[in-house]
Amino acid sequence: MMDKWTFGLTMLIVGMGGTIVTLILFSFIMSALKKIFPYKKED
Amino acid sequence: MVDAILSGLSGLVAGCAALHWSNVLMMIIGGVLLYLGIKKDFEPLLLVPIGFGCIIVNVPLADLMEKEGFLRIIYDMGIITELFPLLIFVGIGAMTDFRPVLENPYTFLLGAAGQFGIFLTLLLALVLNFPYKDAVTIGIIGACDGPTVIYVASQYAPHLLGAVSVAAYSYMSLVPVLQPPIMKMLTTQKERETVMKTHQKTVSDTTALLFPVIITIVGGLIAPKGLPLLATIMLGNFMKESGAVSRLTKCAENELSNIVTLLLGISIGATMSGPEFVKPTTLIILCLGLLAICLDTVCGVLFGKILYYITGGKVNPLIGAAGISAFPMSARVVQREGQKYNKRNFLLMHAMGANAGGQVGSVMAAAVMLSVLKGMGII
Numbered sequence: 282m283m284d285k286w287t288f289g290l291t292m293l294i295v296g297m298g299g300t301i302v303t304l305i306l307f308s309f310i311m312s313a314l315k316k317i318f319p320y321k322k323e324d
Numbered sequence: 325m326v327d328a329i330l331s332g333l334s335g336l337v338a339g340c341a342a343l344h345w346s347n348v349l350m351m352i353i354g355g356v357l358l359y360l361g362i363k364k365d366f367e368p369l370l371l372v373p374i375g376f377g378c379i380i381v382n383v384p385l386a387d388l389m390e391k392e393g394f395l396r397i398i399y400d401m402g403i404i405t406e407l408f409p410l411l412i413f414v415g416i417g418a419m420t421d422f423r424p425v426l427e428n429p430y431t432f433l434l435g436a437a438g439q440f441g442i443f444l445t446l447l448l449a450l451v452l453n454f455p456y457k458d459a460v461t462i463g464i465i466g467a468c469d470g471p472t473v474i475y476v477a478s479q480y481a482p483h484l485l486g487a488v489s490v491a492a493y494s495y496m497s498l499v500p501v502l503q504p505p506i507m508k509m510l511t512t513q514k515e516r517e518t519v520m521k522t523h524q525k526t527v528s529d530t531t532a533l534l535f536p537v538i539i540t541i542v543g544g545l546i547a548p549k550g551l552p553l554l555a556t557i558m559l560g561n562f563m564k565e566s567g568a569v570s571r572l573t574k575c576a577e578n579e580l581s582n583i584v585t586l587l588l589g590i591s592i593g594a595t596m597s598g599p600e601f602v603k604p605t606t607l608i609i610l611c612l613g614l615l616a617i618c619l620d621t622v623c624g625v626l627f628g629k630i631l632y633y634i635t636g637g638k639v640n641p642l643i644g645a646a647g648i649s650a651f652p653m654s655a656r657v658v659q660r661e662g663q664k665y666n667k668r669n670f671l672l673m674h675a676m677g678a679n680a681g682g683q684v685g686s687v688m689a690a691a692v693m694l695s696v697l698k699g700m701g702i703i
Contacts, residue, residue: 285450288456288700288702289447289459291700292443292696293447296689296696297442299547300439300688300692301433303542303543303546303688304436304681304688305433307432307542307543307684312429314538315426315526315527315528319526320526320528321528
């Protein structure tokens, strides 16, 4: 069993890092979707 | 004959005799929750059933939470199985409009910044010697998202369910009180007065429809352990955006949400039995939960400041405070605070974007956390 510092820092780095990277990815995907399916007036 | 009468009478006073001081304290706390819900309008839909559940579970000898007690049946049916928080998420998804975040996808990043408190509080809980799973559950209060907190607690630390749920919902309802001082402390007058450009409508119906499907697939692939959370909220949103199942959407928004909220609230109240709830750990959890939500706001506003400088003063840093998941309360707080410092400031739609980003961010943070725990072999 790892010590609590290793666990805590891993959660901070991988957990927070993973959350940020995922949301950046979502942001890029959404920007791409907006380009592929642009808004038209009749929408 | 006299003995029989005395025996009968003893049955009538047994409840009073078994009353512990902690039961009385919890009944008072239940009363305070009812007062806050009814008179102060703090999350009444939840605080009223929680408060009532808290009062009745503290009546001794009623055995409501013993095997076959009616509260135990509801609790086992919906909390232990994780069903209630997931059903609530279908309703939340059906009620949430993600278009503001789609208008400006960068606001997803504010939703990420608003989750820092989760991980910082987790570290603090570890410093205070909480076991790993308990620390994770306490940290998740920082998601500022009741169903997510309940989902994680019911799986990994059911003994903390009452404390973390009450902390999450109480602090969510206190967002209008907690956030403004932090927002003011971290920003300058000039930053708070920043007027942001009004949105042009740029999101097509196709984009809005594809959003929940793509987020579910991509998010699920990255963090499969959190897929139930992500999938249910996105299912609700997909139904709403499709426009094809308005009956189901209305049901998710109203009947389903109302029934599950009632059962969820009374089940949480049922975990607040005096002898189990009144202990120093509960107080520490309530303090850590408060800290988590304050840290979320601090990190969100600081990230808003970074955006302010990167964009040359085009982003009002106050919208960073809406990066937490308390939807739509924190967006309203940002709007109100923005107007306080500049009457020409209309931050609501920008803040709604950050707030919707925070909604997805909190679910993703929990999902990522669970998947990391799985990867580390902790769960």
